[in-house]
Amino acid sequence: MANIAAKRIKREFKEVMKSEEVAGGSIKLELINDSWTELQGEIAGPPDTPYEGGTFLLEIKVPETYPFNPPKIRFMTKIWHPNVSSVTGAICLDILKDQWAAALTLRTVLLSIQALLSAAEPNDPQDAVVAKQYREDIRLFNLTASHWTNVYAGGPTVIWEFNQKVQVLIEMGIDEDQARVALSTFEWEIERATEHLFS
Amino acid sequence: MNCDQFYSVFRHPYSITNLASVQNNTSNKMSAESDMEYSDNDGDDYDYYGEQDDCDMEAVDRTKSDPEYFLYTCLRVEEVEKLLNESIELLSNSLQITPSLAKVTLHAYEWNAQEIINKYKENANEVLVYSRVKSRSPVLQASTSRSSCAVCANTPPMHKYSALACGHYFCNDCWAMHFEVQIMQGVSNTITCMAQDCELRAPEDFVLSHVTKPNLRERYQQFMFKDHVKSHPELRFCPGPNCQWIFRAWTREGARRVECQGCELLTCFSCGAPHHAPTDCPTIRRWLTKCADDSETANYISAHTKDCPKCQICIEKNGGCNHMQCGACRHDFCWVCLGDWKSHGSEYYECSRYKEDPNMSSDSQHAQAREALKKYLHYYERWENHARSLKLEEQTLASLKSRINQKVMAGEGTWIDWQYLWDSAKLLKRCRYTLQYTYPFAYYMDNGPRKELFEYQQAQLEAEIENLSWKVERAETTDRGDLENQMDIAEKRRTTLLKDFLEFHTTTASSSKV
Ligand SMILES: [Zn+2]
Ligand SMILES: [Zn+2]
Numbered sequence: 245m246a247n248i249a250a251k252r253i254k255r256e257f258k259e260v261m262k263s264e265e266v267a268g269g270s271i272k273l274e275l276i277n278d279s280w281t282e283l284q285g286e287i288a289g290p291p292d293t294p295y296e297g298g299t300f301l302l303e304i305k306v307p308e309t310y311p312f313n314p315p316k317i318r319f320m321t322k323i324w325h326p327n328v329s330s331v332t333g334a335i336c337l338d339i340l341k342d343q344w345a346a347a348l349t350l351r352t353v354l355l356s357i358q359a360l361l362s363a364a365e366p367n368d369p370q371d372a373v374v375a376k377q378y379r380e381d382i383r384l385f386n387l388t389a390s391h392w393t394n395v396y397a398g399g400p401t402v403i404w405e406f407n408q409k410v411q412v413l414i415e416m417g418i419d420e421d422q423a424r425v426a427l428s429t430f431e432w433e434i435e436r437a438t439e440h441l442f443s
Numbered sequence: 444m445n446c447d448q449f450y451s452v453f454r455h456p457y458s459i460t461n462l463a464s465v466q467n468n469t470s471n472k473m474s475a476e477s478d479m480e481y482s483d484n485d486g487d488d489y490d491y492y493g494e495q496d497d498c499d500m501e502a503v504d505r506t507k508s509d510p511e512y513f514l515y516t517c518l519r520v521e522e523v524e525k526l527l528n529e530s531i532e533l534l535s536n537s538l539q540i541t542p543s544l545a546k547v548t549l550h551a552y553e554w555n556a557q558e559i560i561n562k563y564k565e566n567a568n569e570v571l572v573y574s575r576v577k578s579r580s581p582v583l584q585a586s587t588s589r590s591s592c593a594v595c596a597n598t599p600p601m602h603k604y605s606a607l608a609c610g611h612y613f614c615n616d617c618w619a620m621h622f623e624v625q626i627m628q629g630v631s632n633t634i635t636c637m638a639q640d641c642e643l644r645a646p647e648d649f650v651l652s653h654v655t656k657p658n659l660r661e662r663y664q665q666f667m668f669k670d671h672v673k674s675h676p677e678l679r680f681c682p683g684p685n686c687q688w689i690f691r692a693w694t695r696e697g698a699r700r701v702e703c704q705g706c707e708l709l710t711c712f713s714c715g716a717p718h719h720a721p722t723d724c725p726t727i728r729r730w731l732t733k734c735a736d737d738s739e740t741a742n743y744i745s746a747h748t749k750d751c752p753k754c755q756i757c758i759e760k761n762g763g764c765n766h767m768q769c770g771a772c773r774h775d776f777c778w779v780c781l782g783d784w785k786s787h788g789s790e791y792y793e794c795s796r797y798k799e800d801p802n803m804s805s806d807s808q809h810a811q812a813r814e815a816l817k818k819y820l821h822y823y824e825r826w827e828n829h830a831r832s833l834k835l836e837e838q839t840l841a842s843l844k845s846r847i848n849q850k851v852m853a854g855e856g857t858w859i860d861w862q863y864l865w866d867s868a869k870l871l872k873r874c875r876y877t878l879q880y881t882y883p884f885a886y887y888m889d890n891g892p893r894k895e896l897f898e899y900q901q902a903q904l905e906a907e908i909e910n911l912s913w914k915v916e917r918a919e920t921t922d923r924g925d926l927e928n929q930m931d932i933a934e935k936r937r938t939t940l941l942k943d944f945l946e947f948h949t950t951t952a953s954s955s956k957v
């Protein structure tokens with residue numbers, strides 16, 4: 245790994261560790277290997293959002309050319325959000341792409357991702373299905389996002405109706421994650437979800 | 444030819460120097476045309492009548508006879524470099540700014556030097572801000588420290604820092620690395636400052652003062668040139684593979700045919716797609732996207748063999764002509780619809796027209812989808828088929844060339860004697876090309892009298908092209924007069940259709956740039 249990248253990451257790691265956000269428990273950063281090329285981030289779901297109470301893990305890969313190119317970051321925890329792929333966890337965020345600046349740091353990036361959870365950008369979607377629901381039925385979107393936060397990120401809000409519907413599909417022999425994606429996509433209508441899964 | 448029209452053109456020659464001086468004037472062609480109509484005839488210019496410029500005469504001739512005629516030039520890289528340098532010099536001389544700064548502003552203002560000069564005299568600051576070489580807000584003193592570099596965390600001595608006009612200082616090593624990474628990714632004119640949320644662009648001299656590797660400097664200059672051509676409304680790279688030629692023209696509206704001097708590719712200057720008259724630019728983009736999306740559905744059509752509809756023997760198509768004659772039973776039929784050819788030779792050629800099913804039950808969604816697919820496939824099949832015929836005619840052209848050469852070698856006349864054969868094959872190619880592009884046009888047309896007229900003309904053109912194709916493939920045994928007559932008819936049908944349906948929308952050059 246390039247000298248400058250490792251040096252920067254070490255310094256940024258310290259910066260995050262000393263930050264007030266870490267002290268307050270809203271973000272965390274952990275090293276995955278000794279060569280400073282891979283880290284794991286953790287952000288708390290912001291208050292007054294369907295993500296509240298959940299903990300979301302992020303995979304952070306540092307390229308050779310860091311900080312002249314952005315780090316590669318994706319959600320490891322499944323999340324229902326217009327700017328995050330519900331399947332791969334890929335994030336659509338301008339500072340991770342063309343708006344990246346070498347002077348940006350991991351701390352600012354983690355905080356920006358956290359801010360994205362509070363304020364989605366449905367017009368620049370990563371997941372078109374989620375974005376459509378967000379625009380057309382925000383109530384159902386919030387319920388679905390809460391449900392995902394509960395199931396995958398340890399959030400407190402249990403939505404029994406959704407759990408039961410997922411269970412119905414599991415009993416038909418469908419994989420749990422697939423069942424949840426299909427139901428979330430088809431407005432929690434079992435008939436349409438199964439029609440899609442079996443077609 | 445009418446004398447008035449003739450000489451007014453000499454007063455408004457379509458010469459490059461004349462047009463180049465009126466940059467960004469999209470109504471050029473129009474104003475020249477209206478001048479033709481209302482030209483005064485006081486005789487002052489009469490002397491020039493004698494000094495006819497061949498080029499201009501040809502231009503006048505061709506605008507009348509060829510509805511696709513479009514004024515353009517094919518330039519080499521060096522010629523374009525010279526052209527760009529002239530603008531750069533003009534600007535840096537008249538505004539007393541560095542050539543590097545001139546380049547940034549020209550890029551930002553799409554090479555409209557005159558606009559920059561005017562605006563600069565009014566408000567120089569605004570021009571620099573718009574070109575992103577100056578911050579809109581005043582520079583904060585010491586907005587970044589010069590004791591440690593925010594990018595690498597090193598602490599080099601003060602003099603090893605530099606900054607753009609925004610005052611964001613970073614160490615020189617970091618600038619060098621930043622530029623290297625950007626250049627390797629193909630970025631040149633739009634490399635920005637390294638500070639967060641700073642959109643300032645690094646001008647050429649700043650970049651080159653930090654980049655020392657010769658191969659990197661060269662790459663940077665190359666990308667820069669490409670970027671300049673792309674940002675210039677009068678220029679477009681020939682999209683041919685590995686082709687270095689660049690087209691220059693003065694409008695970007697409607698289907699505009701330009702032919703590359705190097706690779707002979709036909710391109711639309713307005714949008715960069717393969718030339719597509721009579722279809723317009725947005726429509727051809729829609730059509731090509733649709734074809735790419737539906738390629739699998741349509742794949743089954745691309746068979747090269749079909750069975751003779753009469754004796755069922757398998758026939759392979761090896762020429763461009765769609766008038767097929769079965770080798771076994773001598774049955775004449777149409778390759779496209781497998782119908783009897785007799786029904787195609789008559790005045791009303793039915794093969795190209797899509798007949799919607801009148802009994803279609805409008806309530807069933809499935810039936811509607813099926814009907815939509817049927818309609819698409821009808822047009823797609825014909826589009827595809829003409830594209831394939833066009834390729835086959837390319838081969839016809841090549842074999843014709845060698846046959847003519849053989850004749851000439853054997854003493855059977857000279858090339859000039861056989862030129863008409865060559866011309867007929869070229870003309871056939873041109874006609875079929877236009878015919879191919881009538882199909883997407885018809886597909887997106889609304890039903891009504893205009894579509895009926897279009898399909899009538901299309902059918903006429905198609906019939907004459909197939910007649911011509913039949914004759915060209917048997918050219919040596921066809922009577923020369925007969926062939927030339929057929930050439931004439933086909934080309935007339937083609938130009939009539941284009942004259943009636945080729946439209947140039949009046950969008951401005953800059954807004955239609957893709
Ligand atoms: Zn530095
Ligand atoms: Zn800056």
Ligand SMILES: [Zn+2]
Nearest residue numbers: 681686703706
């Ligand atoms: Zn070319």
Ligand SMILES: [Zn+2]
Nearest residue numbers: 711713714724
């Ligand atoms: Zn076009």
Ligand SMILES: [Zn+2]
Nearest residue numbers: 751754769772
């Ligand atoms: Zn037959």
Ligand SMILES: [Zn+2]
Nearest residue numbers: 777779780794
């Ligand atoms: Zn036919």
